[in-house]
Amino acid sequence: MLRTRFAPSPTGHLHVGGARTALFCWALARHADGRFLLRIEDTDRKRSSESAGLGFCDDLKWLGIDWDEGPEHEGCGGGDTGPYWQSKRLDLYTRHLAGLVESGQAYPAFETPEELQSQRAEARKAKRAYKYNRAALDLDSETVAAWIAEGRDHVLRFKVPAGEIRISDEVLGEIVVPDGELEDFVIRKADGFPTYHFAVVVDDALMGVTHVVRGQEHLNNTAKHLLIQDALGFEHPIYAHLSLIFNPDGSKMSKRDKDKALRAAVKEQGLESPPLDDSGAAAVDSAQWDRWLESKDHQLDLESAMSLAAVLGIELPEIDVDDFRRAGYLPEVLINYLSLLGWSPGDDREQFDLEFLRANFSLDRVLRSPAKFDRAKLLAFNLDAIQAMDADRFHGLLLEFCRNWHPEFLEHMDEAQFRLFAAANHERSKTLLDPLSSGRFFIEPCEQLRWTATKPVRKALLNGDPAGYDLLAELLPVLESCAWDAESLEHAVAALAAARAGDKIGKVAQPLRIAVSGGTVSPPIYDTLLILGRERVLRRIGLCLEARASLTAEAAS
RNA sequence: GGCCCCAUCGUCUAGUCCGGUCAGGACGCCAGGUUCUCAUCCUGGAAACAGGGGUUCGAAUCCCCUUGGGGUCACCA
CATH class of the missing domain: 3.40.50.620 (HUPs)
Known part of the structure; x- marks a missing residue:
């Protein structure tokens, strides 16, 4: 019987190169009705811990890769050729x-x-x-x-x-x-x-x-x-x-890339002591900071790395499977994309699932040449997958995603609002994270919204005759007495556009969008209004109108 | 540096083993169009056989060299 194994060393999370290896091992075994085993290579006493071994298991499970023998984890593992930890x-x-x-x-x-x-x-x-x-x-x-x-x-x-x-x-x-x-x-x-x-x-x-x-x-x-x-x-x-998997710049994709990016930013910004985050606490505790600066071999733990990146204002490159998970990619998409790195079914088919891979995988279609990891294509695949799913599934996935990493969205929205939030973002989201990063304004306190006179804001609010601000001022009383449902809101906006803006909905919608979101980007305007609710919408329009003088001054200077 | 591996559009790739279609697809890019913003969506377009020698009627495909890229040279895995 054909038997393959994936044998990571337990040094943290599974990175994408390892994930592809595991995937191909899995596919080869499954294709031949063989067995796929997982073994933890922890003969280096200095860098081993059992919890890190389990991190791999979580990542593999999330991807949908199961193993017949190996560490026991959520229904996988066991077997009689163990133990599956080398240290044992x-x-x-x-x-x-x-x-x-x-x-x-x-x-x-x-x-x-x-x-x-x-x-x-x-x-x-x-x-x-x-x-x-x-x-x-x-x-x-x-x-x-x-x-x-x-x-x-x-x-x-x-x-x-x-x-x-x-x-x-x-x-x-x-x-x-x-x-x-x-x-x-x-x-x-x-x-x-x-x-x-x-x-x-x-x-x-x-x-x-x-x-x-x-x-x-x-x-x-x-x-x-x-x-x-x-x-x-x-x-x-x-x-x-x-073959190996490389970054777009040709360097080897490595776990250390995150630290590399952080070190570069720290150096560029001339930092010598750990910077403080929003709450005034050090982004990295000073003991770890010193060790980290001292040796390029020392890697920051994920928590510290993320908070440091936030303070420095840089994006951490996604390297580990878990990074992509947090960035809102779907496991089936990552699997699909990874399959295409060094393997192809031989025809023009590019989008497929694990079952297809299992049925069609063979080593003789594996490429010898190395491949660069192209996030743009991964993103495009993710978008396709999101668009292809029905509303319930998207809602469910977004809900789970928020529960795991962004519970603040659930705290500031009731169930109905969240359902609408999901629906309104469905077709415009490339990742599960997109709605959250572009939709911070939904959960921000009204008083914290700030309007700045960027070019598109000036255009929508200050320029033209009547100016967006004028239309907004006229719209406010209409909305105050408007029934709060999509149809009525649409009717109200359309009526004002017809009367004062040559029937151009955008002339009214865009100022309104800026007023309630603080920016020029949001889900469709009526959805946005419904998610926010009457109270917040009216409050924000009021605040925005109050900001007119300072915004005008800012634009003039 | 020694040894080893690799080489088709910017990227992932089909075609290579069994030489013979204007070298096909996808992502990205560019140009139009749809749309209340963004993202979508639609239409069109530019874009590759690393270079040089052979073999052959004919080479992306076979051979050699060059160049370029990568891996590896631990009491790490």
């Missing part, structure tokens, strides 16, 4: 490691990281390629035994046999790594944990993984894995290496 499989690795030492295919080495570091630096200075010099192989067995007995720190290195290595890859074809390219790499660290290379080989073999689908950054590692498999007497799985 130590005895397995130890056993296989011992076998290699016994057969002379691996050996202990006692150099400290510092010693190796300086050797590398030397080689670099002499413009030589560095390779471990196998010094430990010259140690006699008594010395080795004595050093181990006294508890001296040591690693286990794999003794790389001579000869070229041929990698057979389903998407790249045959790749030959020349003889002498590999050094005797470490397979067990001084802390007793296996390195990635060793753990991955043992796990894939013991878990019955038949197809390894992973990013192309692992291509060079494959040679090492092949060697370990031979030494251990395991079969080689079938490999497929996926």
Whole structure:
């Protein structure tokens, strides 16, 4: 049976590159009625935590990718080839490691990281390629035994046999790594944990993984894995290496891009201490701030990163699946778009769902060349998906989206208002976030609205004869006595437009829009009025009329 | 730098394996149009085989070189 696995390291959320890998692994397995497993690669004790592992699970579930074996999470996981955390499989690795030492295919080495570091630096200075010099192989067995007995720190290195290595890859074809390219790499660290290379080989073999689908950054590692498999007497799985996903500027899409953007903004604005947010609190606590500035390896937690971005006035690039979720993208759209990065069904069809992918996926249609991530196309797909759904579904999704991340909209609107809010925004929204970012004015206290004399505002309110302001003043008493439903409101506006503005609805609607929203953009005007309700509409028109003098002055200066 | 991978419109791609349609689609862009704003929506348009050598009657397609891009060289995964 065909078995694939996705094996992330638990360093936070799932990023889009990983999501695509998981998706292709999933599709390959499902297409062949095989099994898809999830395994947490947490052999690096410094960067592992169990909660981060679960972040992946949430992201995968949200995308609609389920797994047959792996960590148990909301109905997924389980299985009898576990445990699925590498940190819980130590005895397995130890056993296989011992076998290699016994057969002379691996050996202990006692150099400290510092010693190796300086050797590398030397080689670099002499413009030589560095390779471990196998010094430990010259140690006699008594010395080795004595050093181990006294508890001296040591690693286990794999003794790389001579000869070229041929990698057979389903998407790249045959790749030959020349003889002498590999050094005797470490397979067990001084802390007793296996390195990635060793753990991955043992796990894939013991878990019955038949197809390894992973990013192309692992291509060079494959040679090492092949060697370990031979030494251990395991079969080689079938490999497929996926091209990388890049930012539009050609750089590799990385988790660090968010920190990169923030650092650039901090530098540009010349900040030395954490800036304060609206409430006067530091956007980032100072201990973390110092650490963050000190080392480019340190990443801000999501919370801090978002509040810092807000203060700095920059947009954080979406990198993780969770970022796209928060930005209001639909999971089926992200899946669809990701599928198209490096794979295509072979005809002109571009929009499809998971089921279509499952039914049609095959490795021989996977592209070798790297792809840039194009947010504009993703956005267009998201718009299509939103437009294609019915009103109830859009309302439901928007409601859930607000509950998760923007509860203030629910606090300031009753159920009927929110339903109208959803309906009025449905066809004009590219994301679930759009209605909220363009509709802040709906939930803002009337007194906080400010009108500024931008060009379109001047045009709508101050210019012309009669000026928009004049029409607005005439409209106010009409609305005061108007029945509060779409038809009546429309009639009132139309009547005024017919009488005073040459039947041009916009001449009345636009001043009205500016008065109630503070800006020139809103949902259709009658919807906007109904969502706000009579009281707020009348109040805002009044406030806007009061601002006429200062606005006129501002426009003149 | 060593080794490895990649190369069709700005972007994602079809076509490449099994040489032979004005190189097709989508997003974006540009120009018109519809609309109470924005977003939609409709119509039209510009836009690519990286370069150079071969092989061949014929090359986007096969071969070689060059150039460009990327990956990797840890007691990270």
